[in-house]
Amino acid sequence: MVEENRGARHARKQAICRKAQRRHVSFYERCAHWSFDRSESTTPIHWHRERWVLAGTALMVTLLSGFIMPAWATAMKPAPTIEAHTLLPLALPKPAPINPATSTVDDWQVVRVQPGQTLSDIFGGRGLSLTDLQKVMDAAGDAKSALHNIRPGEEFDFLLGPGGSLRGIRFDKDQANRAIVRLDGPQPTLALERRDMDTREEVAHGVIRSSLYAAGDQAGLSAAMVGKLADLFKYDVDFVQDLREGDSFTVIYDDIYRDGARYGEGDIVAAEFVNQGKRYTAYRFRKADGNYGWFSEDGRPLQKSFLRIPVDFTRISSTFTAARMHPILGRMRAHKGVDYAAPSGTPIHAAGDGVIKYRGWENGYGNFVLIQHNKDISTAYGHMSRFASGERVGQHVKQGQIIGYVGMTGLATGPHLHYEFRVDGAQRNPQTVTLPKSEPLPGAQLAQFKATVVKPQLARLEQIDQRVKLARNNTPNTDN
Structure with a gap:
């Protein structure tokens, strides 16, 4: 019974195939040679148009599958699960309180x-x-x-x-x-x-060729330091009349630094000045009273009892002489002082400590001041334009104190100071008179001064002089 049913089904299938072949006879005639059978009895495949279409279709399907499948797989992947974190409170140190005064600059x-x-x-x-x-x-x-x-x-x-x-x-x-x-x-x-203050020693050496200030500038000194040098030696050297070409100086001085930056120039520590072959020295020394002073090698103060010249002048218009043709009177007459020409209004200084004995008008002298310094020496000042305010007869004055101003009162043809130096009432030439020497330091201070100041600083000055001479000798002579 089973066999009969199976035979019937097979008969029906064959009938259906025969019916399809009859209905689509043209298709089967074209495609009857398509086969993948590799047996020896099969005819070899020949690449006709139909085969190219079939191969291209297969290739396209393969490529599309390579792109579509990964994207589909990614899309189907479940979303990742976010890991949960637990926050634990930690005890932190309290910040320091902010001080408004220091929080900003x-x-x-x-x-x-x-x-x-x-x-x-x-x-x-x-x-x-x-x-x-x-x-x-x-x-x-x-x-x-x-x-x-x-x-x-x-x-x-x-x-x-x-x-x-x-x-x-x-x-x-x-x-x-x-x-x-x-x-x-x-x-x-x-x-x-x-402020953080510091001093550093500097050294300068110069030779006079035209003027002291030009030589100082060439040596690296400022105008203020050249002025300090001139003030030290002004009692011994007339820097207007006495300077000669070839005169020289050596200066050891302090430079002042404040908070690490240069602040300015300090004082001269030691100095040497050679004028017309004569040597002058100056050394700074702290005295017993705590004040500093400058002394020569023998311990005498550089500040003499008297100023050689009591005014900043431009030229000497008349010298001390026993016979001179007076410019106004027109006759020969002795000129018992020195006339220092200077602009009207230039300050006039007291030549030394003393007492004003006369202050007023004097025939020929115009506005006139007489200062008594001791029982022997007095100084006289004439032709002032006006007196310094606040001074009177009997008043004590200090060396360098302003007592009046340059003018041309009295018998004068131009503004100048007429200056006289008198010993026991007799006029002496202020340019040549021997001025009294100052007293040296007391014995104990003098010994300390020579041991702690003169000896080391003198050695430094001599060492500098030797270097300068050596450099001068090694410089080739270009004059020939």
């Missing part, structure tokens, strides 16, 4: 004093009022004196708040201390800040 505005400026000008230039200036003056305490006499080049630092209000000011109380006035607190405050 103050923006100080620096103002340098210009020639002719006053403190009120400087405050006004920062938009500050006289009330602000008075507040600073009131708070400055013992630093107030530095505000009364300001000089060009000094610096004032201003700290300004919102709207330009004054919060603070800084200025130099002295060379080594800075005053800081703060106005931004409940009450004004004043603080002093110590």
Whole structure:
């Protein structure tokens, strides 16, 4: 029974195939040769157009499968699970409290004093009022004196708040201390800040070719330091009349540094000046009273009892002589003094310590001053334009103190000082008279001076001179 059913099904299948072949006879005629049978009885495949179409279709299906399947797999991948984290509180140290005074850097505005400026000008230039200036003056305490006499080049630092209000000011109380006035607190405050001061020794050597200042400039000295050198030796050397070409000097001096920056020039430590073959020396020494002075090698102060010339002059218009044709009287007449020509108004200084014995008008002399220095020596000054204010007969004056000003009162044809040096009432030539020597240091100080100052500094000066001579000898002569 089973076999009959199976035979019937097979018969039906064959009938269906025969029916399809009859219906699609044209297709079977074209495709009857398609076969992948590799048996020997099968005819080899020939690549006709139909085979190329079939191969291209298979290749395209393969490529599309390579792109589509990974994308489909990715799309079907489940979303990742986010790992949960647990936050644990940790105890941290408390931050230090912020101090408003130190949390920010103050923006100080620096103002340098210009020639002719006053403190009120400087405050006004920062938009500050006289009330602000008075507040600073009131708070400055013992630093107030530095505000009364300001000089060009000094610096004032201003700290300004919102709207330009004054919060603070800084200025130099002295060379080594800075005053800081703060106005931004409940009450004004004043603080002093110590500056880091340092001195460094410098050495300079020069030879006079035209003038002292030109030689100093060539040696690297400032005009101020050349002036200090001239002040040291002005009692022995007339730097207008006595200088000669070939004169030389050697100077050891201090340079001052403040807070690491050069601040200015200090004092001369030791110096040597050779004028017309004569050697003069100066050494700085701290005396028993704590003050510094300058002394020659034998311990005598360089500051003599008398100034050789009591005025800064331009030329000597008349010398000391027993017979001179008077320019106004027109006859021969002795000239018992020296006339120093200078611009009208030039200060005249007392030649030495003494007492004013006469101050007024004197025939021929015009405005005239007579100073008695001791029982033997007096000095006289004539043709002044005016006297120094506040002086009177009987008043004591110090050497260098201003007693009047150059003019041309009396018998004079031009502004000049007529200067006389009198010994026991008789006039002597101020240019040649032997001036009294100053007393040397006392015995103990003199020994200390020679051991601690003269000996080491003299060795340095001699060493410098030897180097200069050696350098001069090694310099080739280009004159030939």
